[in-house]
Amino acid sequence: MTALPLQQLIASFDRSGLPKILQVCSGVYFQGSVYEISGSEVSFSTGDLIKVIDIELLSVSCEDVGNNEVFELPINHTGLFKVVPEEMPYSTLEEMLSLRPVGLDSCLPFTFTSRSRIDVGSYTLGANTALTVLSVERHAGEEDLVRCHVRGQQEVSAEVCLPLSLHGEFRECESEECFTVQEILSSPCLCSRRFRFVNTTKSQRPLVLSPIYQVAAVMNLRKNIFKFPSSLEVDVVDVTETCGDVDFVTPLSLTEVLSQPEESFPTVVEILEGPDTHSPFRCSWLPELTKDARVIFHKIGTSAVVLLSSLRGRKTQQHFLVSQQYGGRFRRRPREFDSAYELYVASMQAPGLKVAVTRSCEEDEEEGLPALSVGDQLEVVRCDTVELARDGARGQKPAVEALLCLRLQEADDDCDDEDEEEVEREDGSEEIFLPLYMQGHFVEVIADNKKYRLKELGEQFSWPLDVKVVSRDAKLEADPLVGFPCLRIEAAMLEPSIQASFPHRPDHRFEMLTQWLSMSVSFTREALPWPAGQTPECHADLVTEVTDTFLYEFRKQGNSDAPPPPRPPKRNLSSATSSNESSKKTSKNVTFRKSLSGYLGRSASASWPPETPNG
Structure with missing residues (x-):
């Protein structure tokens, strides 16, 4: 088996005859050189097997015969080409006609010359006389003849018939017929000829046109199908007959x-x-x-x-x-919450949430924070909007989102608080509002002792x-x-x-x-x-x-799009300070007022969640 350049061997393949198995012999890719082709790495080592499963015409390679320069043209190139006559002469008319770049009937008429004179009956055609082939006449039992047109001096013309077997030294003249790239690539005879551009602004040197294919192939231990151009400078040999039963291992994720x-x-x-x-x-x-x-x-x-x-604790958290x-069977365990906002989120997922307070919280009327004691039981009702007692940054009472809860009490409990945000109900419970930015400590109250499967x-x-x-x-x-x-x-x-x-x-x-x-x-x-x-x-x-x-x-x-927990609203610091100084005179309250004013001044840049000060 003879090794051939990859481009030459691929060009000889017919798609209907695929797949073909090629073995790498030698070339630029010797010893596994790596090249990047159209974003994918291609590596060929001597001895590698390549299973070609498809080829697709990609472009045309044009090689300048004079200086060996190579450039590519797309297959939809609109320029036209003319066949460059062969430099070597033909020894018979039959040889010249049989090697026409396209079928004889479709290429007629075409013109040639003879280096020596031709004697035909009583006529003598001088050397280098141009003869245009009109047709080939074939008659059973008779010698095939070539009918030619001869133009003499003073526009005198005639037709002569020459034997197809006539010997001499014949050279074809350049034809006026033009071809497109696709016409050239679709004809094996045309592909073997040399061409020049019809457009005189381009190079007039002879060119050899070769098709470049996009080769789809698989290799052992290579993921899926990979593609590469047939122009890679590597020599291969067709081993389809001897390696047809080889298994190509395909990696799969x-x-x-x-x-x-x-x-x-x-x-x-x-x-x-x-x-x-x-x-x-x-x-x-x-x-x-x-x-x-x-x-x-x-x-x-x-x-x-x-x-x-x-849950996080002394031991490392596990998942x-x-x-x-x-x-296995499970029992529910009470959840813990560190803010009113967490209560709100949990209540949206499971309405009717009940919690118990695990750390006391002092009342702050201006911030809308109610007083909570350890052991208080709250039932979350809904989220609502309420106004705070203090003035906001623009002198108006700010409105904030707050969680309406029922503070569940025993029937004989007395409630002395007459705040607008706390309304005693007939069943012994009272309504309170927890601003969503309020920090606290709560634990879920559940009375469910049932065992559940997952x-x-x-x-x-x-x-x-x-x-x-x-x-x-x-x-x-x-x-x-x-x-x-x-x-x-x-x-x-x-x-x-x-x-x-x-x-x-x-x-x-x-x-x-x-x-x-x-x-x-x-x-x-x-x-x-x-x-x-x-x-x-x-x-x-x-x-x-x-x-x-x-x-x-x-x-x-x-990719949770849930909004972050809310921040407390900004307050009007000047009005708040003036009001506080005129209404409260005790040293303790003045100290607290300065602390609160300092906290509010930092609130715009403080990280969330801040520690809300208690009065």
């Missing part, structure tokens, strides 16, 4: 595995590239996902999982992805939700959720997944969440490690620990 047909599973795959060392999972199967290892992919699908987190098939919690409550495992999953050898005093259910999600196992433990399956694992595999033809039709019973991992990185990336994907 886990996301690409999901697009494979379901009948492809179960199957044994080989890991070509393992997951990142900074994987978001902490599990027993992750260290075994190494290069060259074998894994069984049982099936593809979507997994319903719930993200749980332990878990828990399948909704988890068999799926039931999702059906009856919204997230986030605080729970505690009170009954472990008996199917798990060790339930990692048991022992936490409180777990917060952050969110529920549907994740594309691959159910997998290792060949030495085909019954112990785990779920690979494709969005969170970056690795590449290739399908093999290896047999499954169990008899045909006897799929082993499986035990799936239902709880997988994840890192803080997973929680961060998950929350970042949420």
Whole structure:
């Protein structure tokens, strides 16, 4: 087999005869030189196999015969070309006619000359006389003749018939016929000729035109189909006949595995590239996902999982992805809140929220802060707009958003506060308003002692939700959720997944969440490690620990557009100071007034949430 330049071999291919397998012999790409072609890296080493699956005409390469300069033209180039006559003479008329650049009938008439004189019967044609071929006459049993037109002196013309086998030294004259780029590239005979531009403003030197194709191919261990131009300076040989049964290994990401047909599973795959060392999972199967290892992919699908987190405390916070098939039981745990705004958000998710105050708060009438005592129970009703007692920055009483709550009291409790924001009701409760910017400490009041499965919690409550495992999953050898005093259910999600196992433990399956694992595999033809039709019973991992990185990336994907908690409204400092100085004279109150004035002066640049001063 003879090695040929890539461009020459590709130009000889017919699309109907693809695919073809080529082997790299030598060239600019010897020893694996790397080039970037149209944004993708192409590397060819001696001995590489390339499977050409498609070719598409891309452009035309024009080589100047005189100085070997090369330039490209698009295939839709509108300029015209003329055939440059061959310098070598033809020895017979038959040879000259058979090597015409296009079919004989379509190229007639054309003109040629003879270096020596021609004797035809009683006529003699002088040397270098121009003869124009009109037709070729063929008669059975007779010699083929070429009918030619001869123009003599004083515009005298005649027709003569010359034998097709006539010997001599014949040269073709330049034809007036013009061709486009596409016409030249579509004719093998034209592609073998030299041309010049019809437009005289361009170079008149002879050009050799060659097609450049966009080659679509696959290579062993290269992802998907890659494309490159046929003009790459590399020598190749066609080995289709000897290497037709070679398998080309195609790397697949886990996301690409999901697009494979379901009948492809179960199957044994080989890991070509393992997951990142900074994987978001902490599990027993992750260290075994190494290069060259074998894994069984049982099936593809979507997994319903719930993200749980332990609460911050003395121990390091932990996070878990828990399948909704988890068999343990949960009880609800009271949530803690640090502001009225957090109460508002929670009440929007679950109306009828009741909380108990865990830290006292002194009243500040001007800021609209009510007095709260440890043990007070509040029921959140709705969010409303109220006016503060003090003047704002423009001398008007500022309106703020506040949470209307019912302070639940015993029937015999007395209420001596007659503020406009606190109205006693017949059932012993009173209405109070908590500005959304108010800081506080509250704990949820729940009387629910029922045990729930994970799926039931999702059906009856919204997230986030605080729970505690009170009954472990008996199917798990060790339930990692048991022992936490409180777990917060952050969110529920549907994740594309691959159910997998290792060949030495085909019954112990785990779920690979494709969005969170970056690795590449290739399908093999290896047999499954169990008899045909006897799929082993499986035990799936239902709880997988994840890192803080997973929680961060998950929350970042949420792209929450929720507005930040509100700030207290600005006050008119001059009027507030004047009013306070005239109404209160005690040293203690003056000290507090200066402190409050200093705080308000800093409030525009202070970070949220600020500590609201108590009077």
